[in-house]
Amino acid sequence: MLVNRVLREVDAQHWRDRAGSLRQIVIDEELIKDVKNIARGVYSPLVGFMTEPDFNRVIHEMKLADGTVWPIPFVLTVDEAVANDITIGEAVMLVAADHTPVALLAVEDKYTFDEREAAQLIFGTTDEAHPGVKLLYDGAAWVLGGPIELLDNSKEPYNHYNLDPQETRFLFQEKGWKTVVGFQTRNAPHRAHEYLQRIGLEVTDGLFINPVIGKKKAGDFTDDAILAAYTYMITDVFPKNRAVLSILPLQMRYAGPREAILHAIIRRNFGCTHFIVGRDHAGVGKYYGTYAAQEIFDTIEDIGITILKLENSFHCKRCETVTTAKSCAHPDDQRTGPSGTIIRQLLQKGEVVPDTIMRPEISQLLIQQGNIFVQ
The missing domain is CATH 3.40.50.620 (HUPs)
Incomplete structure (x- = not known):
């Protein structure tokens, strides 16, 4: 069954109006793609960024915590100071570089992981010359997990093909x-x-x-x-x-x-x-x-x-x-x-x-x- 985490426009506008009262985390263009793919069902059955049980089973067994085959973790990494300041259950607004609201994250988990172990399991190497390994190492130390809801469902620059x-x-x-x-x-x-x-x-x-x-x-x-x-x-x-x-x-x-x-x-x-x-x-x-x-x-x-x-x-x-x-x-x-x-x-x-x-x-x-x- 396809996941659909795209908010209706009336609900999206409600959260845009409240964006100033929520903690905001800036995400880059590549992470915005992942957020939109999750919300539109491209990554079904994922409904958000992975919690620790999903993450650990994915890297070790290529399965989600419920046993569904899934090979690669999708995570939102943040600095330790940000993670320490966030409480489980908090609603966080994910925003683009210009602070346009992109999606709402309901924080269900925060955790760290061993980068070298994860790299070896996912990519078969810890070599930083591997672009995927470098991407993993360049991420911040802490991970936030939880479901997302998409506010910005724009499809530029290739609307007709997207x-x-x-x-x-x-x-x-x-x-x-x-x-x-x-x-x-x-x-x-x-x-x-x-x-x-x-x-x-x-x-x-x-x-x-x-x-x-x-x-x-x-x-x-x-x-x-x-x-x-x-x-x-x-x-x-x-x-x-x-x-x-x-x-x-x-x-x-x-x-x-x-x-x-x-x-x-x-x-x-x-x-x-x-x-x-x-x-x-x-x-x-x-x-x-x-x-x-x-x-x-x-x-x-x-x-x-x-x-x-x-x-x-x-x-x-x-x-x-x-x-x-x-x-x-x-x-x-x-x-x-x-x-x-x-x-x-x-x-x-x-x-x-x-x-x-x-x-x-x-x-x-x-x-x-x-x-x-x-x-």
Whole structure:
């Protein structure tokens, strides 16, 4: 069942009027995304930030306190002085940097945890070079747990593409899709990803392209570039009414196998029956095995969505098509994979990426758009 912690406007205004009388905690843009995802049901069954029993069981067993599979903790950290001043049962207003009220937190718990132990359990490493570990270490020492209620349900800057789970489920039903495959991406479409998407379309009624939008590193495709390219794919490449595009505002933790489970649960909440997990899903560097994110699903109980475990795809000169090692026996010197470095270098010079790696019309679209990489 989907969680809905979005207040009616009349109730939201009531709390906005009272915001000045409540303790306020400033949260950053990435945490605001988590708050909105909780409230809109994207993270169902979470109703707020985790209390200590949930936190401990999640990091040790990948389950909430009630036994529900959940792989990664979502927490609100504060300084010790703030934690000491807050009482259990207190209502706290979570506000943006400009002090606009975002959500109400009913504090049910406050606690600390061993950061190194948590990092090792969640990410499989305590190395600060891992971005998820650094994010964990950079957090304050104390944690506040409890349910939230959302006051600010704005969806800027991509209102048209920012559908919540109730909306996507209605959309899938309206299209008559009984089976839907979810595909996550952080890049403009290339041939290898298109190949995986087509496999998904062969076995389901519809394709849900769900790019992660938000904080990026230098050299990544901009959100605008990703959305423009996939809009073209949906309108001009895939069969009509077989694919839809909606964003997922989310800060990646790069937790590899654990994050793959989270992403699958999120797509189940959106209404998907299937989810594609490829090589090194949600990985970074060499912290995880190539197919560890697929193998972890063999160790957990059913989470209500079918995982399509697909091989790394590439273009084979001898086969003259995009394929995988499961159906192509030719050696590596006949294979061309979708090198992000090569794609970036060519597009930055205004040159079309080889047709074997990316559709020419996608290359042209991106070149014409300009400023397609994060600086």
